[in-house]
Amino acid sequence: MSDKGITTINPATEEKLSFYPYMTDHELTGAIEKCHKAFLEWKTKTVEERGEVLKAIGKKLKEHKKELSQLMTAEMGKLLSQSESEVDLCAGICDHTAQIAPKELADEKRELPNGGRGLITYSPIGVIYGIQPWNYPAYQVIRYAIANLAAGNGVLLKHAESVTGCGEKIREIFEEAGLPKNLFTTLVINHDQSDKVINNDLVRGVTLTGSPVAGEIIGEKAGKALKPMVLELGSNDAYLVLEDADLDVAVEACVKGRIYNNGETCIAAKRFVVVEAVYEEFKKGFVKAMKDIKHGDPTSDEFDMGPMARKDLRDDLHTQVKNSVTNGAKVLCGGEMPDGKGFYYPSTVLENVHPGQPGYDDELFGPVASLIKAKDAEDAMRIANDSRFGLGGGIFTKDEDKAFELASKHFDTGMVFINSFGLAQPNMPFGGVKRSGYGREHGGFGIKEFVNAKAIMRLEN
Structure with missing residues (x-):
């Protein structure tokens, strides 16, 4: 562990809350490798089997509603009542995603023009890296993580520094609900280390919620590494x-x-x-x-x-x-x-x-x-x-x-x-245009942002 790290602060009192040491580069590489290994097992599960774990996560979120809500309010400053509503929304997303995933990810049969046989499958692609903001400490994580877990992917999280405790708590809840260890991992890292995550060959996609400037920076890095992206970058609605x-x-x-x-x-x-x-x-x-x-x-x-x-x-x-x-x-x-x-x-x-x-x-x-x-x-x-x-x-x-x-x-x-x-x-697409980013979450769209729409064909000679 590093002697450098993150100190969280209560914005209502300006008092220090906790200290979280940065991971070493060796620990970071190990975390990515462990997430990939967990993914290789997770992707073999049926969509229905994954859905049962997602529903269990929703139940555990409700069980831990009080402590998670209090932590969100302490780290970010939102009204406690709104933190509680956020946890309810997160639990609902888990249930909704588990319900719709079998239909959204179902194989599609297609007849080919020459009479051959065609099949389209939506296959998970691997480890997805999420860089998330502080304003909805639980929801921002749940929004991309649950969709990708439903699709069969592994998930890495770099949460905003000021809500690091929430990121750690969500990981604990996921694992308590039965999600395989290391499949969802919270990374306590700095910006230079984040670049290493994007460039790691085991990381197959990147999603960011943040400012347009952050979108430009991360978009350039992910684009150079040829990684698909989802960007949600705010607005002046x-x-x-x-x-x-x-x-x-x-x-x-x-x-x-x-x-x-x-x-x-x-x-x-x-x-x-x-x-x-x-x-x-x-x-x-x-x-x-x-x-x-x-x-x-x-x-x-x-x-x-x-x-x-x-x-x-x-x-x-x-x-x-x-x-x-x-x-x-x-x-x-x-x-x-x-x-x-x-x-x-x-x-x-x-x-x-x-x-x-x-x-x-x-x-x-x-x-x-x-x-x-x-x-x-x-x-x-x-x-x-x-x-x-x-x-x-x-x-x-x-x-x-x-x-x-x-x-x-x-x-x-x-x-x-x-x-x-x-x-x-949860049943409507979420995302924007212009400098508000690209890609969609929710509404069934988010499940397919990081999958391989694979074409399998038998052609008639």
Whole structure:
């Protein structure tokens, strides 16, 4: 073991939690080899046999819900109630994946043009390396790991340093549920060692959830090594409020969409594009609701938000707010760095937001909302799509059919919510376009991202 490593910190109290020494290069190579060896056995199991283990993992997640939730809140700062909901979602993903995997991975028979016999199989390819962020310490891991385990692959995890304890706890839960030892391995490593994982011949695929800059770096390294990838890279999602929207519904959903998970969600509502006919009325209700948000101890039911996950993240967010104001934005509420312990930041609304400001161009990964006025529905959609990103978005209108048509034909994103804000749904694809990345998870799509669609043929002579 190395004498260097990771120290986790409680963002609500700034107190040190635990220290995790880095693995040595020798230990890292051994972990990859052991994962590959476990994969060679695991891939021989039937999809149904794997599914039984996945369901057992779901049960164990529920059994360990209290301790895992408390650890997530301690390491990341999310409300304890939201940590508990996250564990429930993870357990649901295990059950759902076990249910759909036999159909998604079933062999397909095809007749060949010359009368020959054809068969398509979806074969596991090997060890998959996941680099995951801190904002959903359990869900981000479960999202890619369970799909790949269902497909028959082995899984390596490099979790964000600040939630290293969660990564270790998830491994323990997996093994307690009966997953073969070493098939899922948490790697406590640095960035240089991570590059070695990508280049290791036993590693056959790479998946990353992170920033576009991280996507560029990891994408280049994986591409050079000819490894398939899935990239989920965040966004600055636009939520459109049209003239016929129910404003009470819109305000409630938009506030939730901005402050949920302390505002640190890739698919959070971030830009609020409101047609001028209802702009002032929406603004009045939205700003009042954002002003009323209380931040404080995430283990207490008295508060609506906890702290941001790290000091540097809060500092970066505040710099984005200040730079937006310098370039013409106006602060309607919040925007002031609070005193005291903990990395708290108030719910904030910016107005007069336009291109050239971080509030318009960039992702604000914290509880800061950008309020933008549009002339009409067409202009609102133009503004929504005027983005380097394309992960999610939303539309508020009483004409639901119209909303679905707009979303289908015009919204340039991977996901759109109608008259609501929501997170991932296990039976719907999750992923984006443009600088929000590529590839899909959930909805049956994630199971096939890292498999070999193998063609087996007997041709007629």
